[in-house]
Amino acid sequence: MLPLSLLRTAQNHPMLVELKNGETYNGHLVNCDHWMNINLREVICTSRDGDKFWRMPECYIRGSMIKYLRIPDEIIDMVKEDQVQRTRQRDSNRGGRGGSNQRGRGGHNMRGGLGNRGGKNPRNPLALKKSK
Amino acid sequence: MAAGLESYVNRVVSIITADGRNFVGTLKGFDQTINIILDDSHERVYSPTAGVEQVVLGLHIIRGDNIVVVGELDEAVDSRLDLTSLRAEPLSQIVH
Numbered sequence: 001m002l003p004l005s006l007l008r009t010a011q012n013h014p015m016l017v018e019l020k021n022g023e024t025y026n027g028h029l030v031n032c033d034h035w036m037n038i039n040l041r042e043v044i045c046t047s048r049d050g051d052k053f054w055r056m057p058e059c060y061i062r063g064s065m066i067k068y069l070r071i072p073d074e075i076i077d078m079v080k081e082d083q084v085q086r087t088r089q090r091d092s093n094r095g096g097r098g099g100s101n102q103r104g105r106g107g108h109n110m111r112g113g114l115g116n117r118g119g120k121n122p123r124n125p126l127a128l129k130k131s132k
Numbered sequence: 133m134a135a136g137l138e139s140y141v142n143r144v145v146s147i148i149t150a151d152g153r154n155f156v157g158t159l160k161g162f163d164q165t166i167n168i169i170l171d172d173s174h175e176r177v178y179s180p181t182a183g184v185e186q187v188v189l190g191l192h193i194i195r196g197d198n199i200v201v202v203g204e205l206d207e208a209v210d211s212r213l214d215l216t217s218l219r220a221e222p223l224s225q226i227v228h
Contacts, residue, residue: 005161006161020197036167063195067151068193072191073191
């Protein structure tokens, strides 16, 4: 499992983010990107020594400033579900493509090029209809 | 071994970070920048005057920038340690 998939799954959940300078930010994750840049809402910022606090409605944190993120334990199980679902989807797609549908189409359609490869939906829906 | 961290996945690991802290938990995942998912984690706080304090933390994503050492923990050896009687200076942080 990738750390950033876990982070993406944690969207809309509360978390604690500690920065390299020791400040911590408590809030709900709104959004994150490939660089771990994150958007938090309803944030409480705590100073390095834990003696000063600031509240802010939202904030944006540059990924490279982050030391670690503490997220709720149950999030890790939600990622698993996502992954299983995606794998199942991929497998069922594969099954469909390999079936009789494709063989029926093989004749004249292959001349049209490889346009349909890999895609869930054929680019030319007519091509499918014709073969049936 | 050659697979890097792959062989540590779902094992208990001990991680030392650039600020001198020690985290112990189950390695659930990592990426090319050594960002790490640590599940069921706790921090071990060392002190020269008191036993090792274990702070329960739960699920963590530790950013790769901040990671110095990842090592597999021998749970058999670790469970024989008496952490309450262990005294140690805490590690100092890396100064750039």
